[in-house]
Amino acid sequence: MWACGPCAAGVRCGIVLYMDGKPICAADRYILRGDTRLTTAILYLLAAAATAASYFADRARTVQALRKAKASLLNILPEFSVVLGLVGIMLTFLSPALIQRYIGAGSGVPGLLAASVVGSITLIPGFVAFPLAASLLARGAGPTHIALFVSTLMMVGVLTFPLERRYFGRREAILRNGLAYVFSFVVALIVGAVVGR
Amino acid sequence: MRGLLRYRLFLAIVAFDLLVLAFRPATGITLFGHSWRVLAQMLGLLPPVFLFLGLLDVWVPRETVMRFVGERSGVLGMALSIVLGAAAAGPLYGAFPIAEAMARKGARYLNILIFLGAWSTLKVPMFLFEFSALGPRFAVTRWAVNVVGIIGMAYLIDRLMSPAEKAILGSGTAGGGRAERTRS
Structure with missing residues (x-):
């Protein structure tokens, strides 16, 4: 029997996927493909190239741009550090295994509420979320619940609320997250109706 | 001092993390591991994004x-x-x-x-x-x-x-x- 070990994402989710016929941890499968690291490398390379090009074109302007970049980053760093801390706590106490239990648990309205609340407060990357959702679907969870979880996960950000409020103001943050929460139910019902048939 | 005050919420979270580490070492290690990975993810995204925005601003x-x-x-x-x-x-x-x-x-x-x-x-x-x-x-x-x-x-x-x-x-x-x- 294959046992789930702590994978590259540092979670013991217990979700098994198959790659080339061999069992592999769901998160490992996507991390092994190097998708996220590649994105970062490309982003850094592009930024370095752009800065170099700018420097050759106009030195004074580039220095000004770097100063602005530094000032904006330092200015918003307190809010980002809070998001960092909150996400760290969330990942620890709301593990994929636990998320799975909440979403897979109930059918009906309580189950929908649980899926939406868990989706709203979690902030996990797609390469962990989608395999998790797929394994739940395979085990017979309703597509409505899964769609609700995926939708709230992506659109509603409770943990990033302090950051969003700082940038956009309180009213926008409340309106956007509130509407996104309600809209996620619409998405879920439609997806459930289309996939469930 | 004013600079540190802006980080009061973050410092409170770090204090909480340290308490977890002290009383539940295994959970604490997981907690710091996760936080470290989130930090790595942010470092992978934010500096280049802000650099681009700085360049965009002047150009x-x-x-x-x-x-x-x-x-x-x-x-x-x-x-x-x-x-x-x-x-x-x-x-x-x-x-x-x-x-x-x-x-x-x-x-x-x-x-x-x-x-x-x-x-x-x-x-x-x-x-x-x-x-x-x-x-x-x-x-x-x-x-x-x-x-x-x-x-x-x-x-x-x-x-x-x-x-x-x-x-x-x-x-x-x-x-x-x-x-x-x-x-x-």
């Missing part, structure tokens, strides 16, 4: 941004905002500083909201993941409903916000700081 004229996604950019501006958001990679918090830079350069508030919505849920790499993990029916239906919903919600929020509330974004409270405010 791209306000008129250009306004022409493409400004007040009078119409349907094309909305389409462009969707494409911009969908082409992105990374979590939603990466979009906030970009939204603020757009606002400072005169982008239409509606388009900024559409961009934010597209970034949150229409990202192409995520769609491909979803497509392979949850199946074409699931992914395509969700994507289609979301395109409609994102534009609808953006219109609604745009209507419900007063000009003063919209002006918070890009006013320098979060991004460029005081120097930016006195300049404009």
Whole structure:
């Protein structure tokens, strides 16, 4: 029997996927493909190239741009550090295994509420979320619940609320997250109706 | 001292993390491990994003941004905002500083909201993941409903916000700081 070990994402989710016929941890499968690291490398390379090009074109302007970049980053760093801390706590106490239990648990309205609340407060990357959702679907969870979880996960950000409020103001943050929460139910019902048939 | 005060919430979280480490060492180690990985993820995204925004600020004229996604950019501006958001990679918090830079350069508030919505849920790499993990029916239906919903919600929020509330974004409270405010 294959046992789930702590994978590259540092979670013991217990979700098994198959790659080339061999069992592999769901998160490992996507991390092994190097998708996220590649994105970062490309982003850094592009930024370095752009800065170099700018420097050759106009030195004074580039220095000004770097100063602005530094000032904006330092200015918003307190809010980002809070998001960092909150996400760290969330990942620890709301593990994929636990998320799975909440979403897979109930059918009906309580189950929908649980899926939406868990989706709203979690902030996990797609390469962990989608395999998790797929394994739940395979085990017979309703597509409505899964769609609700995926939708709230992506659109509603409770943990990033302090950051969003700082940038956009309180009213926008409340309106956007509130509407996104309600809209996620619409998405879920439609997806459930289309996939469930 | 004032600098440290801005980090009071973060410091409270760190104190909590340390308490967990002291009383539940195993959980604490997991907690710090996760936080470390989130930090690595943020370091992978934020510095280049802010660098790009700094360069954009000095090189791209306000008129250009306004022409493409400004007040009078119409349907094309909305389409462009969707494409911009969908082409992105990374979590939603990466979009906030970009939204603020757009606002400072005169982008239409509606388009900024559409961009934010597209970034949150229409990202192409995520769609491909979803497509392979949850199946074409699931992914395509969700994507289609979301395109409609994102534009609808953006219109609604745009209507419900007063000009003063919209002006918070890009006013320098979060991004460029005081120097930016006195300049404009």
